[in-house]
Amino acid sequence: MLSDQEMLQICRKYDIQCPMCDTTKDFYRLKRDMVRPQKSEGDGHPTEFKWGKAGFDSVDPKQFFFGVCPKCRFTGELDDADFRQASKNVDAFRSNYSPEALRQHLTFSATGKGLTHSLGSLTEDTDPLVKVMAQFFLGIYSQCLRQRIIHGNVARYYLRIAWLCRDLERFYPGADLEAAAARFSKVRKRWQKGIPENKDYPAVPKL
Numbered sequence: 001m002l003s004d005q006e007m008l009q010i011c012r013k014y015d016i017q018c019p020m021c022d023t024t025k026d027f028y029r030l031k032r033d034m035v036r037p038q039k040s041e042g043d044g045h046p047t048e049f050k051w052g053k054a055g056f057d058s059v060d061p062k063q064f065f066f067g068v069c070p071k072c073r074f075t076g077e078l079d080d081a082d083f084r085q086a087s088k089n090v091d092a093f094r095s096n097y098s099p100e101a102l103r104q105h106l107t108f109s110a111t112g113k114g115l116t117h118s119l120g121s122l123t124e125d126t127d128p129l130v131k132v133m134a135q136f137f138l139g140i141y142s143q144c145l146r147q148r149i150i151h152g153n154v155a156r157y158y159l160r161i162a163w164l165c166r167d168l169e170r171f172y173p174g175a176d177l178e179a180a181a182a183r184f185s186k187v188r189k190r191w192q193k194g195i196p197e198n199k200d201y202p203a204v205p206k207l
Contacts, residue, residue, distance in 0.1 A: 010031060013026055018072060018074055019076075020074040025070050030061060034051065044159075062163070072105065073108075073119065073123075114193075114194055115193070116141070118186070119141070120134075120138070122184070123135055125183070129164065129168070130184075133164060134184075136157050137184070137191075139157050141191075148200055
């Protein structure tokens with residue numbers, strides 16, 4: 001776990017207001033050009049990184065991919081300026097999302113039950129692998145709240161979950177993938193009930 005001082009060496013700190021429930025939280029986004037892939041596999045998976053600062057080779061850049069609201073658990077990419085600046089025009093941002101799906105999402109938040117509560121608790125897990133995986137699944141769920149699904153975003157998030165599994169030895173030494181998977185198996189029924197219906201799915205996203 002990096003200290004705040006270490007975070008500020010490689011990241012910019014952003015104060016972001018959740019566009020769905022107005023809760024504000026600080027997030028750390030990697031500074032531009034702080035880390036670059038040097039070698040990659042055929043599907044883009046980086047096998048070697050070059051950091052702009054020494055001493056961070058054991059840090060997984062995917063840990064700085066998402067901002068997760070601490071209250072309603074809506075999740076957006078930290079590199080997405082529309083998400084970071086959504087509070088400047090909340091109505092315009094929300095207009096991209098299904099009103100019915102948002103009502104269900106905020107009901108989950110208000111009652112402390114449902115899919116977002118279950119996945120949200122895993123974003124605070126002591127196992128860093130479970131924590132990052134939960135963020136990606138919340139990112140997929142948040143994309144599914146849209147009126148029109150952006151297939152490329154959902155595909156990118158699933159691909160990066162696959163990269164997490166390939167990066168165990170490098171970034172998560174000692175992680176037990178089977179134990180991590182077992183933590184998510186308890187959420188599967190809530191996922192099936194909580195993913196909004198949408199005719200745009202090529203296939204319904206699964207956990």
